Amino acid sequence: MKVKKILTLFIIIVLTLTTGCYDRVEIEQRAIIGAFSIELVDEVQESFEKADDAKQASSDSSFNENKNGPLKIIFGVINPSKLQSGDKAFKTVEVRGANIPDAVEKLGEKISRQPYFAQMRMLYISDKVLKNKKVFKEVLDRLDRSTKINETANIVVIKGETDNLAKVEPELENTIAAHIFGISENSKITANVSALPIYKFLSVIRNSDGCCFIPVVEIKNIKGKFEPSIDKVVLIKDYQFLRYLDTKYIKTFRILNNDFRSGRMLINYENISIPYYVYSTNKRIWLEEEEGKLKYKVKIEFEGDVEELEFGKDLFDTQTIDKINKAAEETIKEEFIETTKYFQDTIGYDYLGFKDFTHKYYNKIYQKYKDNWDEVFKNAQIEYDVKVYIRRIGISKK
Amino acid sequence: MTPNDDKISNIQLCVLVFNIVLGIGILTLPASLTKAAENDGWILCIISGLLCILSIYFMCYVGNKYAEYGLVGTLKKLFGGFVGTALAIPIILYYIFFCSVEVRLFAETAKLYLLPNTSLEIIILPLIILAVLLSRTGIESIARFFESITPFIFFLIFVLITVTIPKSDYSNIRPFLGTPLTKLIKGISVSIFSYAGFEILLLIFPYLRTPKKAFKFSSAGLIIIIVFYVFADIQCLAKFGVKETESFIYPTISLIRASQVPGGFIERLEGLLLALWVTSVFTTLVGLLFSLSVVLSDVLKHKKPKHIVSMFIPIIYIVALWGDSVAELFELSDKLMNTLGLYSIGILPLLMFLFSLFRKRDVKKSEG
């Protein structure tokens, strides 16, 4: 009996060894993709807009695979052996393809190794892609469907040419991907930067039916040096580019979207702008319905430290702190009101999470208005009640 | 020294139920729950879990009464020789299909996340062979295997929980009871089959050392699973929201993909956890195979169930490769559950329960 068992096991092992159905790819034979960018080529975009003729013609023929597609994808392939020596350890490979899998396949024609996406850090999407609904949806679908792409990679939109990205000199890191990833993860320190993992992006855009925001990387050419900065977000409506959101609204926008972790706010107090470091915010909303209009009352509490005032001024005093609190509350409240106004009047769509809130906590009201939510949002009355707490003032009294 | 009597203890029964029910279902469950009841999937989960416990109660009631007869014996006692055997046939079919679907579904996920270029056959074969090897060795060894694997499974679940909790938004579970009641009730039929596997209780009674406590321990096993299912569902919702959860085929794996290990000593978890999850799928498979062999040997009046198991390597292998596409596979599994599954989880236990009640009266009358 035992012999039989061992024999069967042995035969199975031999069979499986000799069938050659391996997934074995040695680690050094993999091209580890640190990031890739997706861009729509200009001329193709035009032809898209004219009519779908070109596409139609090509899709009639079944052998359209080898044609240059509308997507320009630049892969950042990491070269591990250079990583050790501290050099710039990546290579960019530009591929044209009809879609992402096609581009990946073509990548295989250009590099000697097998592309591997599990360690991907960043995904860059050109704003041109956002402007083309069809292509954007295709890209989204690929991201959602693929098992290979690292879902926890951060996604950003590139404003302008993606080619410029490759010209960025990564500081302190060996790859651009690590550089930009590091910046976007810095949202713990700065309020303007935000990180958006792919899985979160996908679930938001699906749950809100094509309505979301993505952080934007702008590559600025400063004195011949290309520098990235992430201080904007792009608003997407109905799977399409809507507009960039100005930097000044970003903080409040992120607080209202529960995306704020910690950051600095400037408070104007007696002509001094005080840096107020917020480390926690607490948002509560009440809703009332009045004659077909929604009335929101938003209460936001801030907790933080005052980081500087003026040398010699006494801060170790409840009255002064109360005053600063008041001043801060006013400044912040204004910011909120302005932002809300901007979204209600200029943009006209609810990006501030009121829809989601109403759905979750006032489902009955939501069911009434959900069909023309944008109108409801525009007409909604939103009041803010800001409370600021200064918890600590550093280690000096005056 | 535990008595070598080919019987299992209460804890072993609990572990047995737990491990058989917990299998591939957890990987797909949140999607079907969300589809059926949106945010209230977890409520659905609890309700259907409680219904399953009711079914367990029926099974245990009947099982206690006819502890030594086994499933086929009890059926024959209750319904007469021919009808009893006929009633057992769907159970056999059910087990064959269930095994195959289980194997196939796991192989599909393994192919997606672990071995994209390895052919399905090669993934399936060792799993089936190992399962047959274990189920041949009898209930005692099976129970011991399950017992020794259980700490590991708990560890896995613990990892799953700790890893997925950060960065989730639990307000996504709201609004409570937003789904209409009719939809909720319809959804029960979807979710109740995620607990399929506990019907081993139909036939386990001859192998129990103390059948009296079977209900308590087996439902304890099931309650752990209810908790875990509820957790998985809530966690998926918290991470992805309703629509995205619904759109996934394997939401739990997606959940793991979207998680990161704190500290970062492991990067991508899904490959690792899926490879580890094979143990859980394996235990389910073994439980099903064992049940199959017991029922079939009773029907065929064969004394040794273990000889029958080996026969099933080719059958399960072929049936597992039946479905052409993933969509067809899911359709197939839905069909299987809605017919044979309903029969073996719901209808048959209820029938047996009712008939056993009548029989009791008959006996009393004749005694009187």
Place this chain on the structure above:
Amino acid sequence: MSLWNKGRFKSPKPLVDYKIESRTDISEEINNNITKIKETFKGSDDVVFREFVVGGLDGRRMFLSYIDGMSDKALLDDFVLMPLMLISREVKPDYEEIKDNLANIAKNSALTVTDFKEVEKMEDVYLAVLSGETALFIDGYSKAIIIATRLWPARNTSEPSAETVIRGPRDGFVETLRFNTALIRRRIRDTKFKVKQLQVGQRSKTDVAIMYIDDIADKRVVEEVEKRIKKIDIDAVIDSGYIQQLIEERQFTPFPQVQTTERPDVVAGAIYEGRVGILVDNSPFALIVPVTLNAFLQSSEDYYSRSSITTFVRFLRLISGAIAIIAPGTYIGLISFNPGVIPSKLLFSISASREGVPFPAYIEAFVMELTIEFLREAGVRLPRPIGSTIGIVGGLVIGQAAVQAGIVSPIMVIVVAVTAISSFAIPNYEVAAGFRLIRFFLMILASIYGLYGVMLGIIATLIHLVNIKSFGVPYMAPLAPFEIEDIKDSAFVRLSWKYMKKRPKHLDPQDEIRQRSGNNDTK
């Protein structure tokens, strides 16, 4: 069932039993006996025959035989020959009485040795002589007196080199059965402690002692052990390893179902738990049955040091056991199949370090693992000073050189080293060896299926483990079947003695309670 087994179990061959076949009585005529014994030991020049006369020149003849080197000559000279030949002469007893009753007088008042017995058959005489006893024949007496004169050059008890402990007794078993039983006896002063002695081996006639405490050990286990040992039909037993293999249920398994130890405290502890100890003459290794995998991961020291430390150490052992089994397989699975699991930076450095390596990871792993096994084997066989040199040469030079030559990657060397160290952290050598075999099995599977293969391998191993039983006790106990009481002293925990009031339940002892009054609370 019967049909199935008919072909497999052939009816046993008729046992050739010396004892029944050719047993001869000792004759009253001493000459017959002398001829017989000389005939039997013909060609054995180390057998000494000594003939002498008691009671003057016309006195009775006596004859004495022993094996030179195995018997205590001084004892024979001073306490056997001296009283018989000289002192008995000085007393001048009644001649007639001596003549008739010589044997009794010799036994009762002349032989000043404590330990002797009488036998009636020649075969028993041969056996006794071969065992180092001295046989004394007396003319006109149809029995032989066997004087216990066993003495041969024996090793002193010393600390077992394979099972050293920091905390705990330093004595170890030696090659002499009697010393060994004494070492156990010293630890168990209980009338219920039984030492049952059997002889195994048709030619070697090796003494085997079964030791157990009568009212603790499971009767069935004791009977089973006795049955299996009695069933052994072999010409010679050189070491307890023979017995071990002959009484094990399963042969085709890397996992031992009998525990071996050189430490008397381990055996005594096991006997108190309700296990059965087996000692074999000429072997310093005692056997303990029944045994579980659990017991192999425990060291005797665990019971002497404090429980929190022990729990930690046991946890370490569990981890090291896991590493020893799965590390190289997992390495192959990760490097060649699922590198996504590895953190980015580590992945890059592994990838960079592997760039020059010409072989796939599995070949690399096999080469290095085999090298380590060669080194281990070489180190064991070589004399100790050279052995350590080999270790250094092998570990440092070959590892370093292989990396520099680009044959293996440095990370592989680390993996192999960690694996080797982990396997040394397992207290029992035999089970560690079993783990090593499993490791290769997992490596093969991993090179086909990656991590999935590793898991399949673990499942297969576990299937095997749950099917093993050692003398009726499941191998995975107390985890499977689960016994909450026994988890107190298992592979991952050991509670303080204060809380271990019962004996291990999975051994099914007759008397479960260890601390009967429970008065050990010091509150």
